[in-house]
Amino acid sequence: MRAVGHVLRAELVGLAGVVERNTYLVRRYLWWELAFFLWTVANTLTIVFIAEGVEAAGGRIDVERTTAVLLIGAVMWAYLGMIFEILTETVSWERWEGTIEYTFMAPLSRAVHLGGMGLFAIAYGLVQSALLFAVVAFFFDLSLPGANFPAALVVLVLASVSFVGIGMMTSVLPLISPEKGTQLGFVAQGVLLVVSGVYYPVTVLPEWMQWLAAISPATYALDGVRDAILEGDGLEALGDELWPLAVIGAVSIPLGLAVFRVGERHAKRHGKLKRSG
Amino acid sequence: MHAVSISDLRKDFRRRNGRRLRRERVPALRDVSFTIERGECVAVLGQNGSGKSTLVRLLSTLLLADGGTARVFGHEISRDSRAVRRLVNRVSVEASFFKKMSSAENLAYAARFYGMTPAETGPRIPEILARVGFPAERRGEPMENLSRGMQQKVALARALLTSPVLLLLDEPTTGLDPRSRLEVRALVRDVRETHDATVLLCTHDLEEAEALADRIGILDGGRLVCLAPAEELKRRYGAATLEEVFFAATGRALEDDEEAAD
Numbered sequence: 434m435r436a437v438g439h440v441l442r443a444e445l446v447g448l449a450g451v452v453e454r455n456t457y458l459v460r461r462y463l464w465w466e467l468a469f470f471l472w473t474v475a476n477t478l479t480i481v482f483i484a485e486g487v488e489a490a491g492g493r494i495d496v497e498r499t500t501a502v503l504l505i506g507a508v509m510w511a512y513l514g515m516i517f518e519i520l521t522e523t524v525s526w527e528r529w530e531g532t533i534e535y536t537f538m539a540p541l542s543r544a545v546h547l548g549g550m551g552l553f554a555i556a557y558g559l560v561q562s563a564l565l566f567a568v569v570a571f572f573f574d575l576s577l578p579g580a581n582f583p584a585a586l587v588v589l590v591l592a593s594v595s596f597v598g599i600g601m602m603t604s605v606l607p608l609i610s611p612e613k614g615t616q617l618g619f620v621a622q623g624v625l626l627v628v629s630g631v632y633y634p635v636t637v638l639p640e641w642m643q644w645l646a647a648i649s650p651a652t653y654a655l656d657g658v659r660d661a662i663l664e665g666d667g668l669e670a671l672g673d674e675l676w677p678l679a680v681i682g683a684v685s686i687p688l689g690l691a692v693f694r695v696g697e698r699h700a701k702r703h704g705k706l707k708r709s710g
Numbered sequence: 711m712h713a714v715s716i717s718d719l720r721k722d723f724r725r726r727n728g729r730r731l732r733r734e735r736v737p738a739l740r741d742v743s744f745t746i747e748r749g750e751c752v753a754v755l756g757q758n759g760s761g762k763s764t765l766v767r768l769l770s771t772l773l774l775a776d777g778g779t780a781r782v783f784g785h786e787i788s789r790d791s792r793a794v795r796r797l798v799n800r801v802s803v804e805a806s807f808f809k810k811m812s813s814a815e816n817l818a819y820a821a822r823f824y825g826m827t828p829a830e831t832g833p834r835i836p837e838i839l840a841r842v843g844f845p846a847e848r849r850g851e852p853m854e855n856l857s858r859g860m861q862q863k864v865a866l867a868r869a870l871l872t873s874p875v876l877l878l879l880d881e882p883t884t885g886l887d888p889r890s891r892l893e894v895r896a897l898v899r900d901v902r903e904t905h906d907a908t909v910l911l912c913t914h915d916l917e918e919a920e921a922l923a924d925r926i927g928i929l930d931g932g933r934l935v936c937l938a939p940a941e942e943l944k945r946r947y948g949a950a951t952l953e954e955v956f957f958a959a960t961g962r963a964l965e966d967d968e969e970a971a972d
């Protein structure tokens with residue numbers, strides 16, 4: 434019992450260490466983070482302006498609503514990008530600095546290590562995404578009456594569990610291909626969102642893509658967040674989104690860890706962890 | 711119980727050879743067997759590419775062996791890797807750190823992975839940095855501002871911080887000035903005495919090996935050709951210096967290779 438307590442304590446300290454390190458890094462690269470945020474805002478604006486563009490071209494749409502729908506899609510795109518990037522980059526970054534050998538030879542369990550990275554990614558992604566949402570909503574003077582933001586947050590946090598699970602799978606790629614692995618993370622992000630109805634209803638997709646949409650957590654995340662913000666749905670009304678997210682989350686975390694373990698074993702068998710020496 | 715006991719340890723790497731598409735297996739360690747007693751310091755010498763770092767990586771659970779077994783204080787390195795990791799730490803040629811973070815920050819997060827809380831590392835980090843001769847006023851500076859030797863000292867501090875009972879040193883003094891080399895030597899002696907630590911030292915510095923190690927082993931092409939106290943090696947090879955032993959041990963193997971190739 435004492436021994437279990439000891440191990441548990443050590444793991445918790447390790448978890449805090451992962452978050453601590455990432456916080457140091459964000460602080461050291463603060464100006465780059467700011468520049469990147471500007472890029473994200475610009476990117477989001479290019480999407481969200483489409484609503485007004487369609488109207489200007491003679492299309493008859495509810496501009497305010499379409500603007501909000503696009504904004505939610507764009508923020509989700511950015512959020513998912515941040516989660517995947519942080520998870521993938523911590524591995525590729527460590528490999529590049531050469532610290533990965535020291536991290537991987539530490540007694541911290543991989544589940545806690547990756548869990549810590551996931552926690553940091555969620556916290557960091559939520560703050561940036563909220564900021565992004567606020568800035569762009571203000572820019573378009575969106576009023577969003579009756580939006581249920583707490584409910585939207587719950588949906589997003591629950592969805593994040595699945596996103597982190599998938600992120601664990603992509604983060605193993607730089608272990609296998611140090612040069613190109615990180616870029617493959619973007620492939621996962623794009624594929625996930627294209628089938629999930631990021632800027633359009635899933636029903637416009639070909640049938641085989643709709644099948645993929647049904648197992649993509651991003652589908653339910655987008656649906657739930659849109660219902661909460663546009664219709665003001667509370668948690669009771671969001672059951673249809675929440676329970677699939679819980680199920681997918683419960684599957685994707687163990688799956689993500691298993692995939693990472695396979696990748697780690699492969700890297701250890703073929704000497705891919707080292708950078709030099 | 712031996713601190714380290716290795717038997718028939720083998721590691722191959724797959725390497726793509728020139729234009730041929732098929733990868734071939736190249737042995738990095740071939741059936742290496744030896745033991746290290748608790749508290750002992752064993753130095754391993756060998757030419758570039760002879761397998762020293764591979765041996766260190768296997769013992770740090772960073773590589774999976776292709777054959778044989780290795781135990782660290784009774785724990786098998788692949789089956790019981792968590793237990794091994796708690797006992798081992800390592801310093802390598804290249805001091806790897808997050809370069810924008812300071813030495814204190816790098817040490818702090820690394821120690822967390824070993825379960826050390828801020829309350830523990832708070833007093834311990836300045837103490838250990840002082841012990842490796844790192845100037846106190848530079849603790850907050852990013853690693854990228856530090857010279858190679860300074861970084862190497864921080865690497866040493868990182869390894870000592872977790873109080874490892876098996877310390878793996880892979881060319882720890884390469885690139886250090888003569889004074890720092892002596893400081894590191896003194897430090898290794900001190901760690902052995904005060905912590906009862908066992909040390910495996912890979913080095914190209916023969917003088918260092920002779921000064922620190924109880925026994926010296928020579929790896930050649932992945933084979934451990936000898937492992938004995940320096941004096942005995944000299945006697946065995948009829949050599950006056952360790953350098954002559956090194957050439958004799960690695961040279962003879964070369965002739966064997968040539969014979970085998972004929």
Ligand SMILES: Nc1ncnc2c1ncn2[C@@H]1O[C@H](COP(=O)(O)OP(=O)(O)OP(=O)(O)O)[C@@H](O)[C@H]1O
Pocket residue numbers: 703704705707710723724737738756757758759760761762763764765
């Ligand atoms: N990750 C790896 N992938 C492929 N081959 C490797 C890898 N690591 C080592 N090798 C090969 O294994 C052999 C032993 O390498 P190792 O790094 O252990 O040598 P070393 O004795 O430490 O050399 P040095 O004195 O140059 O540090 C070499 O032929 C090397 O090319």
Ligand SMILES: [Mg+2]
Pocket residue numbers: 710762763764880
């Ligand atoms: Mg080496």
